[in-house]
Amino acid sequence: MSKIDVYDVVIVGAGICGLITxxxxxxxxxxxxxxxxxxxxxxxxxxxxxxxxxxxxxxFKSLKSKLAREGNRELLKICEYLKVRYRKTSTLLLAMNLLHLLALPLIYLYLKLNLKGEFKSRIIGRRTLRRIEPNVSDKVLAAIEVDGYAVIDSFDLIYGLYEFLKINSVHFVFGEKVVRIDFQEDFLKIYTDGGREFLSRYLVNAGGLYADEVARLLGDYVEFELGKGVMIVFEKQVSDRLLSPLTLRPDPKTKGGAVMFTWDGKGLWGPNLRIVRDKNDLSIEESDVNTIISRFSKLVKADPGIPIKAYSGIRPIPPINDFIITYSKKSRRIVNILGTESPALTSSPAIARVVLEKLKEAGLELIPREDIVERIVFHRFRDKPECGKSRLICICNRVTEEEVREAVRRGSKTLQGVMFRTGVCMGVCQGSRCLSEVIEVISDELRVKPSNITLRGGGSWIVKTS
Ligand SMILES: Cc1cc2nc3c(=O)[nH]c(=O)nc-3n(C[C@H](O)[C@H](O)[C@H](O)COP(=O)(O)OP(=O)(O)OC[C@H]3O[C@@H](n4cnc5c(N)ncnc54)[C@H](O)[C@@H]3O)c2cc1C
Known part of the structure; x- marks a missing residue:
């Protein structure tokens, strides 16, 4: 009989919630x-x-609101520790009409009361607004500024966490789906569709959009509404702060989106919210793009430049419109993280804190380690030109050949993995100039033919062989 690996904790899901846990x-x-x-x-x-x-x-009284405020600062501390890039900013809630203007002092007091001095806010008059954000539309009458926001390089955060975990002896299995979980006396037996079996004393369901399906394997039940959101990336950011239209009747399922920007200075507008039925439906319709452009172009008078691309994601929205972090009904050795809609990225350190408390309460012994090893920083030419050891391969995002090779050495075997790790092919030209060279470098580093490289594994081939 083959030996089964035994773990203290198995986490299903290597998204932000699983990785931070x-x-x-x-x-x-x-x-x-x-x-x-x-x-x-x-x-x-x-x-x-x-x-x-x-x-x-x-x-403000919802769990997602409390955990976002708690997670906010800790996430930035984790970014600093892992040397992940981020930019601090604030949000301007823009008063677009007389009603908004009249409501402004009340909304300000409401925010001040609920943010309890943890995050500062202030009312900004029209003249100051023009001075600090000259590209805001002339139709904007005033604003409330709320401090404490940030934009992060979220791919670097994901890979930074992964690299930290690998170097600190956390094990990973990729490309296999957990399809069955059995309860044994002191253990859970976990089966994957790759034919592997693992034993674990505790289990965390961090399955994100599919956490309902993982929960069902455990005999637990939750149903998600699927809230698709589309984002549009533009060539340029038009403001130094995030711009959001003030709304007097907030939708519990969405914050309503904003004119935003990425950590590296591209414009980012959205998201909208459209309920879909299929978890794989990441399609983007003309109406999504039109809704976003018509909603947000009213806020600014500057041109954000070429729309580089649009992408979408699906939020798993549970009936209570809030995060659910609970023990499985079957056993306290299992913690389900359910309904990780926005802002679960922000909240992830606080979600993980709750999970650890639950595991501890259920008997998991937490003895601190003293041998923690730091992540080896991935130096980029973009941040430190003096670190550029080789030729530029992606001119738009200033990525070098050495960075592409380093991404492969750090574990990426697909084009998408290398793109997310380095930003190559993700600039204005979207790879039209450098794609073939990038594939050649990846294949050279992996010692395979270019035709063996896929976009994201499976049958997503890029190069056709004759
Ligand atoms: C358009 C949009 C914009 C957003 N913007 C923000 C934002 O600006 N700030 C913010 O804080 N939040 C934002 N969010 C929310 C945030 O993206 C999510 O809440 C967060 O990424 C969820 O992370 P997760 O780890 O729970 O899920 P996921 O990232 O989906 O991770 C779950 C993982 O589990 C794996 N998995 C599932 N089932 C199985 C199984 N049976 N076996 C093996 N693996 C399995 C999946 O492959 C997946 O990798 C946004 C969401 C959307 C859709």
């Missing part, structure tokens, strides 16, 4: 395994968000 657990003397059905970490909902570290999430 693993990051916290890795600071204790535990044997941890993370399983993900994708071939690299963070390829679920965590690849299709806006990468904003939020402050305001309504209603």
């Amino acid at each position: 693993a990051y916290k657990l890795a600071h204790y003397k535990l044997n941890i395994l993370v399983i993900d059905m994708n071939i690299e970490p963070g390829w679920g909902v965590s690849k299709g968000h806006a990468a904003i570290v939020h402050v305001i999430q309504l209603p």
